[in-house]
Amino acid sequence: MKQYGQIDKVTLADLRPDQQGEIVKIETEDGVFKRRMQSLGVVSGAAVTLDRSAPLGDPRIYSLMGYSLGLRNAEARQIHIRICIK
Amino acid sequence: MKSPVTVALVGNPNAGSTSLFNALTGAQSAVANYPRVTTSLTAREVTHRGVTLRIVDVPGFFSTSSQSPEEKVGCDYIHGEEPDIIVNVLDAGHLDRSLFLTTQLIETGLPRITVLNMMDEVRRAGIRIDTALLASALGSPVVETCALKKEGIDALLDAVAAMASTTPAAAPLRLHYDSHLEGAIERVQQHLSKLHPQELSPVRSRWLAIKMLEGDDEVLRHESNHVELVEEIKGEQTALAHEHDEDTAGLLASARFAFANGLLREARQQEGDPTAGFKLTRILDDFFLNRTLGLPLLLGILWVMFETTFSLGAIPTDWIKAGVEVSTELVDKTLPEGMFHDLVVNGVMAGVGGTIVFLPNIVILFFFMAILSGTGYLARASFLMDRVMHHFGLHGTTLIPMVAGFGCNVPAVMATRVITNKRARLIAMLIAPFMNCSARLPVFILFAGAFFTDIAGTVVFAMYMLSLVAAMLSAVLLNRIIPGSGGDAFVMELPPYRLPTLHSVLHHMWDSAQGFVAKVTGVILVGSIVIWFLQEFPRDITYSQDFETVIAEQTALPDSPEKETALKTLKSAQAQEKLEKSYLGRSAIAVAPLFEPLGFSWRDSAAIMTGFVAKEVVVATYAVIYAQEKGSEELTETLKNAMPPATAIAFMIFTLLYAPCLSTIAIIGKEAQSWRWAGFSVAYSLTFAWLLALAASRIGGTFL
Numbered sequence: 001m002k003q004y005g006q007i008d009k010v011t012l013a014d015l016r017p018d019q020q021g022e023i024v025k026i027e028t029e030d031g032v033f034k035r036r037m038q039s040l041g042v043v044s045g046a047a048v049t050l051d052r053s054a055p056l057g058d059p060r061i062y063s064l065m066g067y068s069l070g071l072r073n074a075e076a077r078q079i080h081i082r083i084c085i086k
Numbered sequence: 087m088k089s090p091v092t093v094a095l096v097g098n099p100n101a102g103s104t105s106l107f108n109a110l111t112g113a114q115s116a117v118a119n120y121p122r123v124t125t126s127l128t129a130r131e132v133t134h135r136g137v138t139l140r141i142v143d144v145p146g147f148f149s150t151s152s153q154s155p156e157e158k159v160g161c162d163y164i165h166g167e168e169p170d171i172i173v174n175v176l177d178a179g180h181l182d183r184s185l186f187l188t189t190q191l192i193e194t195g196l197p198r199i200t201v202l203n204m205m206d207e208v209r210r211a212g213i214r215i216d217t218a219l220l221a222s223a224l225g226s227p228v229v230e231t232c233a234l235k236k237e238g239i240d241a242l243l244d245a246v247a248a249m250a251s252t253t254p255a256a257a258p259l260r261l262h263y264d265s266h267l268e269g270a271i272e273r274v275q276q277h278l279s280k281l282h283p284q285e286l287s288p289v290r291s292r293w294l295a296i297k298m299l300e301g302d303d304e305v306l307r308h309e310s311n312h313v314e315l316v317e318e319i320k321g322e323q324t325a326l327a328h329e330h331d332e333d334t335a336g337l338l339a340s341a342r343f344a345f346a347n348g349l350l351r352e353a354r355q356q357e358g359d360p361t362a363g364f365k366l367t368r369i370l371d372d373f374f375l376n377r378t379l380g381l382p383l384l385l386g387i388l389w390v391m392f393e394t395t396f397s398l399g400a401i402p403t404d405w406i407k408a409g410v411e412v413s414t415e416l417v418d419k420t421l422p423e424g425m426f427h428d429l430v431v432n433g434v435m436a437g438v439g440g441t442i443v444f445l446p447n448i449v450i451l452f453f454f455m456a457i458l459s460g461t462g463y464l465a466r467a468s469f470l471m472d473r474v475m476h477h478f479g480l481h482g483t484t485l486i487p488m489v490a491g492f493g494c495n496v497p498a499v500m501a502t503r504v505i506t507n508k509r510a511r512l513i514a515m516l517i518a519p520f521m522n523c524s525a526r527l528p529v530f531i532l533f534a535g536a537f538f539t540d541i542a543g544t545v546v547f548a549m550y551m552l553s554l555v556a557a558m559l560s561a562v563l564l565n566r567i568i569p570g571s572g573g574d575a576f577v578m579e580l581p582p583y584r585l586p587t588l589h590s591v592l593h594h595m596w597d598s599a600q601g602f603v604a605k606v607t608g609v610i611l612v613g614s615i616v617i618w619f620l621q622e623f624p625r626d627i628t629y630s631q632d633f634e635t636v637i638a639e640q641t642a643l644p645d646s647p648e649k650e651t652a653l654k655t656l657k658s659a660q661a662q663e664k665l666e667k668s669y670l671g672r673s674a675i676a677v678a679p680l681f682e683p684l685g686f687s688w689r690d691s692a693a694i695m696t697g698f699v700a701k702e703v704v705v706a707t708y709a710v711i712y713a714q715e716k717g718s719e720e721l722t723e724t725l726k727n728a729m730p731p732a733t734a735i736a737f738m739i740f741t742l743l744y745a746p747c748l749s750t751i752a753i754i755g756k757e758a759q760s761w762r763w764a765g766f767s768v769a770y771s772l773t774f775a776w777l778l779a780l781a782a783s784r785i786g787g788t789f790l
Contacts, residue, residue: 025332031301032153032506033575038339039149040577041183044332045340055377056473059482059576065182065343068580070469072476075575 010083012048012062012076021048021081023064028078041065042079088170090131090140091250094163096191097175098184099146100581102203105233106175107143110243114593115143118459119584120486122146122156125503127163134243137250142169148183150190151302151335154506164194165304171197171249173242178202178215178230179364179582181354185346186339188224193296195258195289198226199245205230205238207582212358219353225259234587258289263341266329270322271295277315299323300335367462367582374463380470387463391454392550393543396531399447406446410439429618432713437614440709440721441702442606444528445599451524452598453591455493460586464489465578472576478558479565481505482576484514488557491521492550493598495750498523499757509570515758516767517560519746522553524598525605525701529741532705536722537734549742556743560774605702613696613703617710620670627667633660665711684740684776685733685783694740700747732786736779743775 015021023046026034041064042048051061051068059072095103099121108115111130116123128143147157150164163169174191176184181202191198202208202215221228227245231238262268274295279286286294297305298319309315323334330337374383414435421427458464464486472482483504491498498518505511522530527546534545637656643649665671666688674692681691689711697704712724729737745768746754755764 025336030575033577034333035149035152035301035335036154036575036577038336039152039186040579041186041343043336043340043343046343052371052375053377054375054470054473055380059469059472061375061469061580065180067180067183070472070482070576070578070580072472072576075577 010081012071012079012081013060013073015048015050015062015076015081015083017050017052018085019049020084022046022084023048024080024082026079033075033078037079040069048081088250090138091171091246092140092142092167092169093171093173093246094142094144094167094169095173095175096144096160096164096187097146097201097203098148098177098180098187100579101146101175101177101184102233103146103175104143106173106201106203106231106239106242107141109231109233109236109239111141114597117590118464119462119581119586120459120465121579121581122504123459125156125500126159132243135247137247139243139246139250148187150187150194151297151300151304153303155508156504156506161304164191168196171199171246173199173201173246174226175201175203178205178208179211179213181215181350182343182346185349186342189261189342189345192225192259192261193289193293195287195293197249198224199242199249200224200226200228201238201242202228202230203233206232206235207364211364212356214355214357216353216355220349223349223353234590260292261342261345263338266326267299267334267337267341270299270326270334274298274315274319274322277318281309281312281315296338299326300338301333364582370583371466374466375470384467384470387458388550389544389547391451391458392547395447395451395454395527396534396543396546399444399450399531400535402446403443406443410435410443414439425622428622429615433614433618433710434611436709436713437617437706438606438611441528441610441706442603444531444705445602445606447527447531448524448602449595449599451527452493452595455489456586456591456594458489460584460590462581462583465580469578469580475558476576478561479513480558480561481510481514483578484510487514487518488521488554491518491523493524494601495519495521495523495746496753499750499753502757509568512758512763513561513564513568515754516564516763516770517557519750519754519767519771520553520557520560520743522550522742523701524602525747526741528702528705530738532708532722532725533734533738536725537731549738552739553742556774556778560770605700609700610702610706613699614706614710617670617696617703617707620673621665621668621711623669624667627664629660629663633663670711683783684736684779685729685787686737686740687729689728690733690737694744697741698745698748700749701741704741730787731790732783735786735790736783739782740775740779743771743778745771745775 012021023042023044025044026037026042028034046064048062048064051063053060057073059070060076062069062071095107097103100119104115104117104124107113107128108117111132113128113130115128122145124143124145126145129140131138131140133139142163144163145159147160149157150161152158152161172191172194174188176188188200200220202217208215217228217230227249229238229242229245231242233239263271271292275291278291278294294305298309299322301323306316326334326337332340374380376383414431417435418431421430458467467489468482468485471485475482475484486504487498487501490501495518498521499515502511502514502518505514530546530549531542534542538545633656637653640649640653640656666675670692671688674688674695677695678686678688678691681694686694689708692711693704693707696707708725709721712721751764751768754767755761758764
């Protein structure tokens with residue numbers, strides 16, 4: 001489908017601890033997952049930071065809306081973000 | 087006024103609804119510091135200021151249009167039941183996220199009370215909340231509580247009672263969206279009013295319109311016969327998506343969060359250092375979730391837990407043992423010789439006394455479980471283990487039901503409800519019985535203590551680890567056998583660390599103690615009596631030799647050490663034969679060939695058979711059988727002489743893994759909604775246990 005812009009796509013999985021991200025959109029075919037993320041505050045414009053990673057680098061804990069959310073990298077890759085340096 | 091008035095406690099998972107429910111009603115429902123402890127509706131009536139309230143604890147959820155199965159119970163309740171009053175429980179420390187649900191509840195138009203729970207944490211973090219402003223913006227009374235400390239409970243009951251006796255406002259609060267959304271909502275609303283003339287209030291039709299645009303499957307299915315309406319909604323959704331490059335649900339969600347954000351900017355003030363709040367959680371997580379230390383620490387914590395369960399438990403166990411001995415002796419002497427005497431001493435006292443001694447171990451185990459789940463560490467453990475478990479086709483959150491299984495497999499099977507995917511849940515349910523429940527603990531403590539005295543705590547720990555490994559390996563296998571694919575996304579909110587209240591920890595321990603004593607005085611007592619009769623009858627046995635005459639002949643001989651030995655051998659041979667020819671012996675000998683490759687004697691087979699009912703009976707069976715043969719020897723000593731250590735290991739492994747107990751089989755059948763899976767669980771675990779025990783006895787035989 002949309003092939004352009006692949007290189008520019010930055011996802012939550014790319015976020016580094018020293019950066020702050022802003023949610024752009026959730027791109028997934030899985031409606032249940034999308035709805036779930038939306039109700040947890042993963043909506044466009046929301047600020048997000050990376051708190052820490054599990055021993056093997058996956059899953060990771062993100063901080064958004066003042067709470068900690070654990071997500072696997074596979075899921076984080078479906079969440080597009082914009083990176084703003086802290 | 088309606089009586090009783092139905093009051094629903096509604097909030098996000100881990101917002102403290104159940105703690106509040108307990109504080110309001112005096113109930114003792116299980117609470118812990120991780121999301122989704124409560125999985126079903128619970129209701130209790132209380133009377134406050136003359137008003138009878140039926141308070142319902144609704145399992146937590148994030149959105150009323152959630153499609154996740156684990157949130158379904160809560161969503162369905164709000165859609166279907168229409169409680170008279172909603173008490174919206176918010177975690178005051180996480181308002182940014184919690185107010186999302188509030189915005190949806192506002193749209194239901196139902197009378198609401200907003201509760202800011204866990205206010206103590208917020209105050210400690212130096213945050214001030216303007217409740218008056220919040221109340222006017224949310225169109226509901228706002229009550230501050232701290233459910234665990236029972237603060238604000240009366241104020242909340244007052245507010246509920248007051249609301250119950252007044253008529254709700256005619257035009258409740260309404261959230262405003264941007265013009266595109268409002269336009270779409272209005273058009274759908276008009277269409278709905280035409281389809282259901284006079285039936286829908288404006289609030290109700292607006293709510294329905296928003297839900298349909300949000301894509302709520304439940305509401306859409308309800309209206310699915312109105313093809314035009316469904317078409318119109320699809321059209322509106324496409325138009326909105328075109329306009330905003332975002333689906334309608336996303337637009338509505340953004341608007342809801344924006345409302346919450348704007349409100350909190352006004353109503354919430356940070357005083358002092360903003361990083362002060364939850365600072366302890368950060369420091370602890372630097373330690374417990376450390377990338378190198380995290381996993382070793384988890385193992386270390388579990389080792390300490392089981393080592394302490396064994397070694398600390400041994401002290402009070404000795405006291406109980408002494409008490410049992412004294413009372414057995416007393417009964418032994420007071421009761422006149424005869425069958426009743428034997429039944430009481432060798433049946434009841436041996437079986438019940440042999441099992442009750444494990445009470446301290448069980449209470450200590452439950453103490454640790456309460457700490458693990460109450461502090462929030464369990465949620466961390468599932469985060470740490472997710473990657474490892476993922477390799478086995480499992481999900482990190484599966485760890486929660488698995489650890490719950492250390493207590494009892496029945497709640498473990500029920501706790502699998504937190505798993506979204508149906509197939510993943512079935513797999514979790516089928517591996518749950520492998521978790522080393524506290525009913526099996528007595529067997530391991532007895533065997534480890536008898537055969538591996540110096541490293542008994544570690545052996546017990548190893549059995550727990552083995553149960554985890556067995557569960558994981560089974561998951562791999564089941565993933566191949568069970569058709570279908572796909573697992574869950576790992577999505578988990580990590581709660582801040584919290585100190586469980588002394589009351590809740592003590593309650594947990596008290597509960598486990600009561601449960602165990604009930605089992606001992608119930609199934610164990612009955613089991614011991616039945617086993618005693620089975621090993622005592624039939625009485626008209628034809629012995630291979632005439633023991634009576636031979637013994638009489640021996641006794642008549644002059645006293646000598648040889649005579650003593652000969653008499654002892656003769657008597658034990660007679661007892662042995664009597665047992666082998668009893669009902670118990672005969673049936674155990676009938677199945678013994680099955681267990682012969684594992685090195686088990688017919689006694690072990692008998693213990694295994696009785697353990698099908700409940701695994702504590704295994705120990706009781708040994709106690710009753712050996713009560714007949716033993717002199718003054720302790721059960722541990724007798725056991726030690728009865729089998730080599732390799733066989734003991736094989737027996738422990740077999741006991742760990744074979745068939746779930748009757749209650750667990752029943753709950754699997756119920757939760758999986760299929761008795762075939764329950765049957766499968768029995769057959770599968772028996773095979774698995776047999777193979778692993780065989781391997782252990784063979785390998786152990788060469789080393790030990």
